[in-house]
Amino acid sequence: MKYTQYFQAMRQRPDRASIDLHWIERVVHQPIREVIQQDGRIRRWGAVPEAGGRY
Template identity: 70%
Template sequence: MKVTKYFEATRSRPDRARIRDKWIERVVESPEREVVQQDGRIRRWAPVPEANNRYLRVILLPDRETVHNAFFDRRYKP
């Protein structure tokens, strides 16, 4: 999985450290929803059954493969 330096830095935060790579990869490969931002970055969401079906948002760079950010999105409504 390709990641940015920003993503590596945020992984050390306690709320982000528990997000597993396999969950991120699952969202990247099979999102429930995708939105392209004005800056070209891609937002993808999918529920994570192992985390009580909370929705994980993954932000990709415009190349559609480099992960820039990943977090559980409390405000996302399916």
């Protein structure tokens, strides 16, 4: 999977370090909600049971 520089920079944040890349890939491929932001970025949401059902 390809990643943008923005995504890679956000992955370096300490509060994002515990998010597993497999969870991200699953939500990218099967989101329950998707919004295109004004700056063109795409925001996707999906439940992650392994993270206590968090989105």
